[in-house]
Amino acid sequence: MKYNFLQKQTSRRGMLRDSAALAGSAFLAHLLPATLLRASAAGYAQQAPSAADLVASMRAKFNAAPIQTQKVADNLTMFSGPGGSVVVLNGPDGKFVVDTFVAPAWPRLKKALDSIDNAPVKYVIDTHWHFDHTDNNAPLHATGATVLAHENTKQRMSEPHVQPVLYRGPDGALHDLHFDASPAEALPQQTFAASYKLQANGETLLLQHLAPAHTDTDIYVHFQKANVIQMGDTFFNGMYPYIDPGTGGKIDGMIAAADTILSLARNDTKIVAGHGPLGNKADLTKSRDMLVTARDRVQKLKSAGKSAQEAVAEKPFADLDPVWGKGIINGDQFVQVLYLAL
Numbered sequence: 001m002k003y004n005f006l007q008k009q010t011s012r013r014g015m016l017r018d019s020a021a022l023a024g025s026a027f028l029a030h031l032l033p034a035t036l037l038r039a040s041a042a043g044y045a046q047q048a049p050s051a052a053d054l055v056a057s058m059r060a061k062f063n064a065a066p067i068q069t070q071k072v073a074d075n076l077t078m079f080s081g082p083g084g085s086v087v088v089l090n091g092p093d094g095k096f097v098v099d100t101f102v103a104p105a106w107p108r109l110k111k112a113l114d115s116i117d118n119a120p121v122k123y124v125i126d127t128h129w130h131f132d133h134t135d136n137n138a139p140l141h142a143t144g145a146t147v148l149a150h151e152n153t154k155q156r157m158s159e160p161h162v163q164p165v166l167y168r169g170p171d172g173a174l175h176d177l178h179f180d181a182s183p184a185e186a187l188p189q190q191t192f193a194a195s196y197k198l199q200a201n202g203e204t205l206l207l208q209h210l211a212p213a214h215t216d217t218d219i220y221v222h223f224q225k226a227n228v229i230q231m232g233d234t235f236f237n238g239m240y241p242y243i244d245p246g247t248g249g250k251i252d253g254m255i256a257a258a259d260t261i262l263s264l265a266r267n268d269t270k271i272v273a274g275h276g277p278l279g280n281k282a283d284l285t286k287s288r289d290m291l292v293t294a295r296d297r298v299q300k301l302k303s304a305g306k307s308a309q310e311a312v313a314e315k316p317f318a319d320l321d322p323v324w325g326k327g328i329i330n331g332d333q334f335v336q337v338l339y340l341a342l
C-alpha cells in the first residue's frame, strides 16, 4: 500500500535531517523548530526556511504531544494531543471517527483506535479542511473507511492555500504556512451541503454546517443520545483561536457559532473543542465573551486607521494574554489574525 502523502512528509523530514547534519547540529525529531533556529543562527542558510520546512515544523510541533484518552460516554472516546481532539464512537456497527490528527501521529492514532476494540473504522468525519484534522484521511480510507465532510472541505483540500501568521518560529518570528492541494486519496468520498444524519451503534449523529467561522468548511457533530457536541475549530477551549481568513474565516462567524452551540447545549452537555480540554457551556461562554472583547478592540484600532503592525504594537490584549495567550497562537498573532478576519 502506498501513501504518497506520508512519503512526502518522510522525505521532507529526511531533507531537514541532512541539512541539520551539515550545520553540525544534533538532530532530534521533536525539535525541528530548534533545528531551523540553529541553522539560521549559524548563518548556515541566510534565506528563510522553505514553505515545506515550515509545514513540516508545524506538524512536528503538534506531533510532540502525547495522545491522552478520555471516555466521554459509554461508547464515545476522546483522544487529544497531536493536532487537537479526535472523538470515536464505537460499537457493533464499527467505529465512527471525527477528525484524525497530523500525519506523523498515524501509527499512534492507529494504535489508540485498535485499543478500543478490533472493529474496523466505518466512517471518518472531518470537522473542517485543515491538515491537523484531515491528515490521516488517506490511511484511514485505505483501511476501508468512508471519509465524510462538508462539500467545501473537499473543495478547499483540492486547492493550494496560505494560512497567514499561523507558524511562530523558535525566534518568535511569524510565518505564513503554504499548503499544497491534497492528493486524491486524502479527499472525502462523501460530502453534504447543509446537514447530514447518521444512525449507528444506538447513537444519532447530526452533522451541521456553520456559516463561515474558523473557515468556510466548518461543521459541528452532535452525538444526540450521548449529549456531546464536537465543535471542531470553531471552539478553542482556554486559548485564542486561530481563524483562517484565507478560506473564509470570520470573527463574527466564530461568535455566531458559539451562540448557536450555546443555544443548543444543556448545562450538562459535554462540548469538545478543536483544541484544548473537554469543555462545557461555561467554558464556551467565557471563550465567546473574550472573542467579543477582542473583536471590538481590534475593530476600533482598524477603524482609527492603524495598520496591522501598528495594532500589534498597541498591545490591545495585554490583560487577556496571561489567560488566553499560552496556546497555539499568542496575542500578537491573534491581533493580526483578527485584523484579517474582521
Ligand SMILES: [Zn+2]
Residues within 6 Å of the ligand: 128, 130, 214, 233, 274
Ligand atoms: Zn483548523
